[in-house]
Amino acid sequence: MATVPHEIKKIFQSQKDRLRNADEPHMMRPKQDRKPLKGIARSLYLNRYAKLSKAEKLASSGFVGKETTPAKKEKKDEK
Numbered sequence: 281m282a283t284v285p286h287e288i289k290k291i292f293q294s295q296k297d298r299l300r301n302a303d304e305p306h307m308m309r310p311k312q313d314r315k316p317l318k319g320i321a322r323s324l325y326l327n328r329y330a331k332l333s334k335a336e337k338l339a340s341s342g343f344v345g346k347e348t349t350p351a352k353k354e355k356k357d358e359k
């Protein structure tokens with residue numbers, strides 16, 4: 281049975297690996313000419329919605345909506 285500290289360490293190691301892979305893909309094996317992920321592709325990969333090899337293609341395909349901020353509501357002066 282795995283201990284709780286070991287499981288927590290494993291989770292943080294996985295997150296650390298994902299950040300390194302997204303920011304510095306040249307450090308991975310096998311060596312591939314891959315650029316660091318940015319924007320939606322990075323978000324998809326870090327949130328585990330897409331694999332590293334598919335994140336950029338999925339983000340640029342238009343299938344995933346662009347990140348938008350909610351529109352600010354304009355307050356009308358009522359008299």
